[in-house]
Amino acid sequence: MSSHSARWEGDTRGRGTTDGRWIAADVEALLTALRDQDWIAERPEEHLLPHLQNAWGAVESPWSVTHIAQEAGVLVVSMIWHRPGGRLRELRADAFALIGMIAESTTFVRQQLTSDAIEYRVTTGMLDEDGPFAGHGHLLLLRVGGPEVARLLANRP
Secondary structure: OOOOOOOOOOOOOOOOOOOHHHHHHHHHHHHHHHOOOOOOOHHHHHHHHHHHHHHHOOOOOEEEEEEEEOEEEEEEEEEEEEEOOOOHHHHHHHHHHHHOOOOOOOOEEEEOOOOOOOEEEEEEEEOHHOOOOOOEEEEEEEEEEEEHHHHHOOOOO
């Protein structure tokens, strides 16, 4: 647990009201799949990239792509976020909309702030019982930068 007592601005309670056991088995199932050396599908650029390209190629897209690579099974996409005056919450919403284009039945996303970018570390896939195909997964790393992200990072506490 964090050493901070307030969990958001104005929090006076400093603690929660319950645990997340109701979903823990689902998270554990994803973790088990991730540890299976054969769970991640080959060729992420073929499975993920066309869907992402459709999304960032849309007329109103806030994204421009600067680099795409495949690193050890992870599709790494570096992009610039174009939403003047946007807040971190709006960036997250835009990133989740983009991730939604490739999301399968089980998806985990972790946002990480670095010195010069905001990263979204994603795994998505299907567990064996999720559908007609054998369980499989994909790994995606979105690295988001640009002037608007630099402004957000400069203003963080």
